Amino acid sequence: MGNEFQLIREVSPGTAGWTVKVVIAEKFSLRVAQRSPTKYQNLILMDSEGSIVQATLYGQNITAFQDELILGKTYLISNALIKETSAEYKAKSGEVLWTISGRSRIRRVEENNSNLLISTYSFTNFEDLPKYMDSNVDISVVGMIIDIKPRRIIQTRFGKECQVQDFVLINKKFDTILLTMWEAFVDNECKYVSQNLKKKICSDWKASQSLSISTKADSSFFVDGEFEIVEEFKSWGHTNSEIIDDIVCEKYYLSLTQSKLSVPTDEKDFTEIKSIQGLKTVVQYLIL
Numbered sequence: 001m002g003n004e005f006q007l008i009r010e011v012s013p014g015t016a017g018w019t020v021k022v023v024i025a026e027k028f029s030l031r032v033a034q035r036s037p038t039k040y041q042n043l044i045l046m047d048s049e050g051s052i053v054q055a056t057l058y059g060q061n062i063t064a065f066q067d068e069l070i071l072g073k074t075y076l077i078s079n080a081l082i083k084e085t086s087a088e089y090k091a092k093s094g095e096v097l098w099t100i101s102g103r104s105r106i107r108r109v110e111e112n113n114s115n116l117l118i119s120t121y122s123f124t125n126f127e128d129l130p131k132y133m134d135s136n137v138d139i140s141v142v143g144m145i146i147d148i149k150p151r152r153i154i155q156t157r158f159g160k161e162c163q164v165q166d167f168v169l170i171n172k173k174f175d176t177i178l179l180t181m182w183e184a185f186v187d188n189e190c191k192y193v194s195q196n197l198k199k200k201i202c203s204d205w206k207a208s209q210s211l212s213i214s215t216k217a218d219s220s221f222f223v224d225g226e227f228e229i230v231e232e233f234k235s236w237g238h239t240n241s242e243i244i245d246d247i248v249c250e251k252y253y254l255s256l257t258q259s260k261l262s263v264p265t266d267e268k269d270f271t272e273i274k275s276i277q278g279l280k281t282v283v284q285y286l287i288l
Contacts, residue, residue, distance in 0.1 A: 008051040011082060012096060019078040019105075022047050023113045025120070026220040027071040029184040030062060042218070043069065045077070045098070048113075050120060055080065055098035065100065072222055074111045080104045114226045126175045129211060141213070143169030143177070144233055146248050148194060151186050165190045166212075168253055170244065172236055176253035178212040189221050 005021045026044035033040060041062045043055045055077075057065055069075070081099040100106070124132070124139045132139055149166040156162055165186045167179040181190050237244065247253065 005076065007049055008045070008047045008053045009049070013082050013084060015082070017078075019076055020045075020047060021074065021076055021109065022053075023074045023117055024069060024071050025052060025117055026218075027069070028218045028220060029188075043100075044220075046117065046120070048116070050116070053094060053096065053098055055100050057100050061101055064102065065106070068106065068108070069100075070108075071220065072114065072117060072226070074109045074113050076105075076107045076109055078105045112226055115228070118227050118229065126171050126173075126177055126211075129177065129213065141169070141177075142229060142233075143171050143179075144237055144244075145193060146170050146176075146244055147251070147253075148190070151190065163187075167193070168248075170247070170253075172233075174240075174243065174247065176247070178253075180212055180214040182215050185215050185219070185221075 006015075006018045008020060008022070011018045011020060022045035024043055025046040028042045030039055030041045032038070039059055039062060041057045043057070044052050045055050046052045077100070081101065082096050083099070085095055085097050121140045123142045126141070126143070129139075129141070145167050147168040149168075151163055151165040153161055153163055162183055163186045164183075165181045167181065167190075168176055169179050170176045
């Protein structure tokens with residue numbers, strides 16, 4: 001990204017006439033405020049220095065910008081409301097927060113800043129995941145989606161009914177894990193992946209005992225991301241398509257290690273999957 005525009009650190013409450021070029025690094029699910037019916041959605045924006053800021057959309061602005069603000073794409077943004085973060089939230093959200101509204105000016109820039117974006121992630125190997133059980137550490141993993149389980153309704157220990165859906169991810173060592181998607185991710189990311197899978201997914205799932213990771217309300221996913229790591233997985237997937245097809249057909253991953261399912265609520269600590277990078281096999285590749 002060029003530096004003819006202001007950087008995130010150069011704008012603050014009261015700054016006039018500013019324009020910042022940013023890439024949308026994370027886009028979280030829509031949420032409802034705890035003490036009001038107000039709906040909001042948080043974004044994480046990143047500039048060419050790698051500095052980030054949290055931006056929030058409220059109410060009807062979420063719908064208005066839903067198709068315009070795309071994860072991983074680059075934008076010129078100006079006239080967002082900037083305010084200082086409350087003292088109790090500075091450690092988590094930074095010194096300032098942006099609010100994007102109908103008054104904000106947003107223009108998409110046709111630039112590929114995927115290398116900058118992917119450089120901010122440190123991926124955890126599948127074999128290292130067990131050490132993060134029952135922790136609240138932010139981790140990222142990369143894998144290929146090879147199978148998907150039908151959605152189901154479960155009841156949490158708090159008495160709430162939730163919809164969930166499982167993906168099977170595989171790495172280049174042919175190790176597999178389950179990724180459990182919760183609530184809004186089932187309606188959005190799971191629906192997209194299901195519609196774009198070219199291969200017939202078998203429905204004869206039995207009780208699975210694979211190691212499982214799960215989403216959280218502020219997890220974020222890349223779909224069709226333009227990353228070098230995607231191209232590497234494409235090549236690997238094509239080369240090993242017969243082996244992968246056999247794994248899917250025989251469902252070897254249904255009897256591996258003890259399952260670990262985490263409830264997506266702030267009342268329970270669990271492994272947060274902050275960004276899942278996933279691909280499907282053979283025909284069409286997706287980044288999740």
